[in-house]
Amino acid sequence: AQSVTQPDIHITVSEGASLELRCNYSYGATPYLFWYVQSPGQGLQLLLKYFSGDTLVQGIKGFEAEFKRSQSSFNLRKPSVHWSDAAEYFCAAAMDSNYQLIWGAGTKLIIKP
């Protein structure tokens, strides 16, 4: 079955530390892949997306993600987190449908001062 999995429900990192949020998908081909961020009570903002080409994708707010076909993964990274990065992060994929996104359950990022 087509699915997107974010194995970490919560992640806590210290301010200034590096961050990696995991995302795996289940699909027979390469989907379109996205990372969104949701601040409390807010809508979703697109951080970055991958369709094809260079497997390292740069996004907004200093985030990047790397697509690894062999691992069916699209992990999100940031070299140094800021307190304002505390939010919930969602990985999503468009698979058979080019408009219907399949979402992971989200990872809540907590920043320690």
Add this chain to the structure above:
Amino acid sequence: NAGVMQNPRHLVRRRGQEARLRCSPMKGHSHVYWYRQLPEEGLKFMVYLQKENIIDESGMPKERFSAEFPKEGPSILRIQQVVRGDSAAYFCASSPEQGALYGYTFGSGTRLTVV
């Protein structure tokens, strides 16, 4: 250029009442998508509409739920005879052409609470 506008932001309904959620897409966007986010879960696709047409409603419950996107005015998601299980955040997104390839812009959502 205003983003996607959803209203109301919060809506409380008693069981059995009707809920009407509105979504005005970004200017120039004629494709609208509705998603539902249950507590502690990711979003689930509900319906995709273009002006005056429902393109795909495969994610919408067959009963009590309906959606429209008229020629003039916002897209409306209507839930009749609400039940507690309808409590969720409902997000609308729009795009200039069909598909995530063109980038979705999401609204801030409507948080429906059924009491």
